Amino acid sequence: MHTDIEYDPDNYWETRGGPSYKAYTESRDYQIYRGAQAAFFEELLGRLQPQRLLDFGCGSGKSFPLWCDVPEVHGYDRARSQIEVARAEMLRIRPERPYNLMHCLTDSRTEVPYDDDYFDVVAAVEVFLHVLPTELPALLDELNRICRGHLAIITAAPFENRAAHCFNHDYQALLKGRFDIVDDYNLHKQRYIVARKLPLTTRGEQTAPLADLITQ
Numbered sequence: 001m002h003t004d005i006e007y008d009p010d011n012y013w014e015t016r017g018g019p020s021y022k023a024y025t026e027s028r029d030y031q032i033y034r035g036a037q038a039a040f041f042e043e044l045l046g047r048l049q050p051q052r053l054l055d056f057g058c059g060s061g062k063s064f065p066l067w068c069d070v071p072e073v074h075g076y077d078r079a080r081s082q083i084e085v086a087r088a089e090m091l092r093i094r095p096e097r098p099y100n101l102m103h104c105l106t107d108s109r110t111e112v113p114y115d116d117d118y119f120d121v122v123a124a125v126e127v128f129l130h131v132l133p134t135e136l137p138a139l140l141d142e143l144n145r146i147c148r149g150h151l152a153i154i155t156a157a158p159f160e161n162r163a164a165h166c167f168n169h170d171y172q173a174l175l176k177g178r179f180d181i182v183d184d185y186n187l188h189k190q191r192y193i194v195a196r197k198l199p200l201t202t203r204g205e206q207t208a209p210l211a212d213l214i215t216q
């Protein structure tokens with residue numbers, strides 16, 4: 001893992017990731033990933049039957065078709081340009097029951113402006129691999145706060161790409177004390193994790209300190 005990068009996530013995603021991201025979304029791998037992700041969420045949402053779902057880091061709304069049957073859907077991203085595209089996509093997909101989309105640039109990237117215990121499912125699809133290692137512990141605390149059910153993570157199976165600012169985090173250690181992992185497997189070079197929220201009372205000292213989570 002590299003920690004010496006000059007990476008400003010807000011600027012980077014405001015310009016939609018640049019040429020390497022475009023090449024990625026046009027690749028054959030990407031089509032395979034999207035098919036597998038759709039099957040994963042169809043099964044998971046069928047099982048959990050969430051009333052409220054957050055698409056955290058929804059970007060331009062590529063996962064929006066997956067949430068059509070969820071009564072209350074929210075999409076959140078820090079990049080305004082992404083949310084503008086997402087809004088058009090949302091209106092195309094479910095105009096009769098719009099999703100609630102929020103672009104928010106709070107000072108801290110680890111603040112997520114929703115009420116405590118609001119969501120049955122928080123989905124983070126290809127988001128955490130782009131979050132700085134120094135920020136992910138606090139961000140997971142925040143997602144724990146707003147989640148009352150499950151966190152579903154799709155990320156890259158061990159993979160690092162300096163040009164595309166991808167980080168290989170230690171998810172087992174990061175989730176410990178915050179969420180209980182109920183599923184964790186690799187498929188088509190991606191990692192799928194489903195984790196159940198742990199109540200605050202069982203957290204405290206158990207969460208791994210930041211220093212233990214940053215590898216060189």
Ligand SMILES: C[S@@+](CC[C@H](N)C(=O)[O-])C[C@H]1O[C@@H](n2cnc3c(N)ncnc32)[C@H](O)[C@@H]1O
Binds near residue numbers: 014076110131
């Ligand atoms: C690779 S895109 C994935 C978009 C979408 N989930 C998908 O699968 O197509 C990563 C997105 O995560 C967003 N993101 C990264 N860190 C974030 C944070 N701390 N808060 C909100 N959004 C964030 C970026 O702005 C970007 O739109």
